[in-house]
Amino acid sequence: MRPSSIARMMLALAALAVPESALAQRRRPRRPHPEQPAPTPDPQPTPDPQPTPAPGGGGDLVFTPGEGDPANPTPTPPPGGGDATAPGGQTPPGGGDLFGPGNTVPDVRPGRPPTAAERIWAVQQIYALRNRRLELQPSVAISMNDPFVSHTGFGLGVNYWVTNVLAVGANFLWFQGLNNRADVDFHVARSARLVVPINEYQMSASLNFSYVPVYGKFLMFNRFIFHWDIYLVAGVGLTRTRPIAVVDPEVRTFDFQNQILFNAGVGVRVFINRWFGITGEIRNYIYPESLENTTIAQNDIPVPAGGTPVMGSRQDPRTWFGPSSITDNVMVQVGITIFLPFSVSYRLLK
Numbered sequence: 001m002r003p004s005s006i007a008r009m010m011l012a013l014a015a016l017a018v019p020e021s022a023l024a025q026r027r028r029p030r031r032p033h034p035e036q037p038a039p040t041p042d043p044q045p046t047p048d049p050q051p052t053p054a055p056g057g058g059g060d061l062v063f064t065p066g067e068g069d070p071a072n073p074t075p076t077p078p079p080g081g082g083d084a085t086a087p088g089g090q091t092p093p094g095g096g097d098l099f100g101p102g103n104t105v106p107d108v109r110p111g112r113p114p115t116a117a118e119r120i121w122a123v124q125q126i127y128a129l130r131n132r133r134l135e136l137q138p139s140v141a142i143s144m145n146d147p148f149v150s151h152t153g154f155g156l157g158v159n160y161w162v163t164n165v166l167a168v169g170a171n172f173l174w175f176q177g178l179n180n181r182a183d184v185d186f187h188v189a190r191s192a193r194l195v196v197p198i199n200e201y202q203m204s205a206s207l208n209f210s211y212v213p214v215y216g217k218f219l220m221f222n223r224f225i226f227h228w229d230i231y232l233v234a235g236v237g238l239t240r241t242r243p244i245a246v247v248d249p250e251v252r253t254f255d256f257q258n259q260i261l262f263n264a265g266v267g268v269r270v271f272i273n274r275w276f277g278i279t280g281e282i283r284n285y286i287y288p289e290s291l292e293n294t295t296i297a298q299n300d301i302p303v304p305a306g307g308t309p310v311m312g313s314r315q316d317p318r319t320w321f322g323p324s325s326i327t328d329n330v331m332v333q334v335g336i337t338i339f340l341p342f343s344v345s346y347r348l349l350k
Contacts, residue, residue, distance in 0.1 A: 127217070127227040128274045129344045130161040137279060139335025141173055144282075145328065149198045149244070152178040155333060159210055167210040171235070171263075173331075175201035181244070197291040197322065198244045201329075202256045204285065206237025206263055227271045233283065234264040243292040243321070252292070252320045261287045267333075275342040281333040289327035293320055 137157035143150055152175070159169030179200035215229035239261040245252040265283025272278065299313040309315035 126164070126215075128271045128277075128339065129164060130167070130212070130339070131164040133161050134340045135159040135161065135167070135169070136338045136340070137335055139279065139281070139333045141331045141333045143329055143331055145330045146198075148182050148196050149200065150180045150182060151175055151201050151329065151331075152180070153201070153204075153331075154178075155335070157208075159208075165212040169208050169210065171204075171206050171208055171237075173201075173204045175203060179244075195247050195294060197294065198246060199241050199289055199291070199327075200244050202240040202242070204237060204239035204261055206235045206261055208233050208235030208263070229269050231267050231269065232265075233267065233281070235262075237261045237263070239285070239287055241287075241289060243290065245292065247292055247294055248296050248314070248320075251314055252317075254292075254320070257290060259287045259289070261285055269337055274344045275339040277337045277339075279333075279335050279337050283331050283333065285329040285331060287327055287329075288324050290324050291322045293322035295322075 135158070137155075137159070139155045139157065141151075141153045141155050143152070153173040155171060155173040157169060157171045159167040161167040181198065210231050210233045212229045212231045215227070217225055217227045219225055239259050240256040241259060242254040242256045245254060263283055263285045265281055267279055267281030267283075269277050269279050297312060297314045297316065297319045299310065301310045301313040301315065303309045303315050309317070312319060
């Protein structure tokens with residue numbers, strides 16, 4: 001394109017822009033915000049600066065110097081331009097501005113601090129604090145991985161929460177009198193002439209550490225909100241067990257023996273209120289177990305009155321025990337939890 005053609009095109013565009021600029025109305029001075037003091041009038045009135053036409057040319061939307069500044073925003077006039085006037089060219093009450101005293105535009109300036117009524121906390125306070133509280137956990141435990149004998153026990157756990165997610169405590173289980181041989185043990189021994197060594201428990205006690213990695217809440221029936229947490233537990237302790245005489249019950253009798261115990265598990269706690277909840281837990285107790293010897297000694301020498309049994313005979317207790325093995329006793333525990341003290345004190349916003 002030649003330079004002369006470009007010059008003629010620019011002159012034509014300038015001529016078309018002149019009438020549109022002449023029709024642009026002057027913006028009234030902006031009104032002070034209700035929360036800001038009114039500005040002091042200038043004793044020497046100064047002429048209004050020449051308005052700048054809006055991008056794209058034409059229209060009633062104009063910007064004077066200072067508008068568009070984020071630090072000093074002003075309400076935007078209505079679409080269509082200028083002031084709203086009554087029929088006949090008369091100015092309506094309130095100064096003729098559409099945003100008059102009766103039509104005040106709400107303040108939507110960015111960065112304005114919200115009022116107290118407008119504050120909404122995205123992360124609310126924890127419903128039930130555990131920090132520095134004592135927890136009591138009565139429960140019922142049932143063994144899961146021994147098909148020949150069931151071990152049922154009543155337990156009590158005590159935890160002191162050092163922080164809101166870490167606790168140190170103790171756990172106690174009582175089994176004696178609640179061990180039952182399963183029917184499968186009787187039928188296998190009778191039909192297949194196969195005897196499986198089984199054991200019974202008296203008690204177990206351990207020291208544990210608990211850690212809460214996850215906690216939250218859920219909605220039930222679209223009405224009730226329950227808070228929950230998942231915790232990990234591990235510890236070391238002592239257990240007392242003994243074999244049940246099934247190979248040679250006429251002669252053999254066993255006493256309870258102490259064994260070192262290790263345990264680890266995972267549980268879930270659901271709060272009903274701030275101090276009471278329901279717990280469910282699965283824990284594995286690992287310890288070395290002394291089993292009954294499946295072989296009967298051939299020498300059946302009676303023990304003399306007041307004497308000791310002959311070594312290696314059927315009456316010798318040293319021939320009653322077979323090799324020891326590592327036993328995994330998987331227990332499912334269901335119970336309740338009680339936190340002391342009952343009240344919860346919030347000192348800082350969470």
